[in-house]
Amino acid sequence: MTGATSTTEMEAGDMTASAAPRVLITTDYLAPGDEVDRYLVGHGLRTVHAPLVGRRDPEQLVELLRDADAALVANEPMTADVLARAPRLRVVVRTGVGYDSIDVAAAARHGIGVSNLPGVNANAVAEYTFGLLLAAARRIVHSAAGVAAGGWPREDGQELRGATLGLVGYGAAARAVVPLARAFGMTVLCTTGVPADQRTDPAVRFVGLPELLAASDYVSLHTALTERTRGLIGAVELRGMRPTAVLVNTARGAVVDERALAAAVRDGVIAGAALDVTVAEPLPADSPLRGVDGIIVCSHLAGQTAQARAAAGREGATELVAALAGHARHCVNAHLIGRSA
Secondary structure, X not given: OOOEEOOOXXXXXXXXXXXXXXXXXOOOOOOOOOHHHHHHHHOOOEXXXXXXXXXXXXXXXXXXXXXXXXXXXXXXXXXXXXXXXXXXOOEEEEOOOOOOOEOHXXXXXXXXXXXXXXXXXXXXXXXXXXXXXXXHHXXXXXXXXHHHOOOOOOOOOOOOOOOEEEEEOOOHHHHHHHHHHHHOOOEEEEEOOOOHHHOOOOOEEEOOHHHHHHHOOEXXXXXXXXXXXXXXXXXHHHHOOOOOOEEEEOOOHHHEOHHHHHHHHHOOOOOEEEEXXXXXXXXXXXXXXXXXXXXXXXXXXXXXXHHHHHHHHHHHHHHHHHHHOOOOOOEOOXXXXXXXX
């Protein structure tokens, strides 16, 4: 089996290795002997680290999960087939917010609880969103690339003050964007499915998606990926945006039709896009997003700060221990477990 067993597992007291529940850790910034590892071992668990970097063959994941009672994972794809072949698995905790890489319905059929960590990296994502907004508005990447190539680009940029920012989604990250936008002097619109009694921020005007797209200078995506939101921004929606508008995505790549986006920017339907997420990651060599002037693609870093990672590690470990004890706080499929065999 691949993976490194924690060097601290012998500190788990008198509990024998065979009796201690086994935890697979695939989040790449967690390591044997770190704070998270010590916490888990201190609660009588055995840890096995197999960090996910890039892509992993599903059969390797199946082998890693064969003896695992719980898993602490990043964006590891956990399909119905993988979960069906993990006979001991009871708990999966995602060290982040989105959990679309996990088949939560299949997990429920096998009695596996899936937890996420809502809001754990909201501030990091909000700050990064503004990094992308500024990069697009002031053509920062274009300028730096031009200088690196021996040029000295001097095109005008745009100021954010006085512009309208449209937020698609109103989760923790989107809510954290609002005070930043107001500090920059922007008007904020939002379209969301959250109940009306939760739309209480007087700094935000809540509107439907068509109105938001037509009125916004910048559209920033913060919605979860579901069957309803998959392909939410396609050719029709892009044509509903201003020709000077920029699309920002720090949510999930599949919320956007990438071919339609590439065509829209190339044809001047919208001015550009700044993306931290794509449908396939890392970005394939044949992606339609490559080589399109006006599209910036980054490597899924919005939630990756030292502070957010530390918080996610701590909260993920706490949630895992609680879930194994039957006291999960953030189980996203609890309502499905036990409904079907």
